[in-house]
Amino acid sequence: MGNMGGMMKQAQKLQKKMLKMQEELASKTVEASAGGGMVKVVADGSQKIKSIVLEKEIVDPEDIDMLQDLILAATNDALNKSQEMVSSEMGKLTGGFNIPGLT
Helix, strand or coil: CHHHHHHHHHHHHHHHHHHHHHHHHHHCEEEEEECCCCEEEEEECCCCEEEEEECHHHCCCCCHHHHHHHHHHHHHHHHHHHHHHHHHHHHHHHCCCCCCCCC
């Protein structure tokens, strides 16, 4: 049973490290853009969109569809980059082991 107690302590240590890392990741951001930088989206490590910036030149009332497509593209790219950042940081914590539910 001593082995089980050691495993529990290790699991608790890992859980504390993960909580700390999640807090740190929430303060880190990634940026993505579309339309040659005319649309910029910033997301954090909690997969939340922090800001969307549109250059005036991209806002064309006659072509709202293009603007919507660019916003979607930049937003999806920012979220993908955020997920990659989280996966990379979690990989460092778990030593490269893929633990379901952590990423």
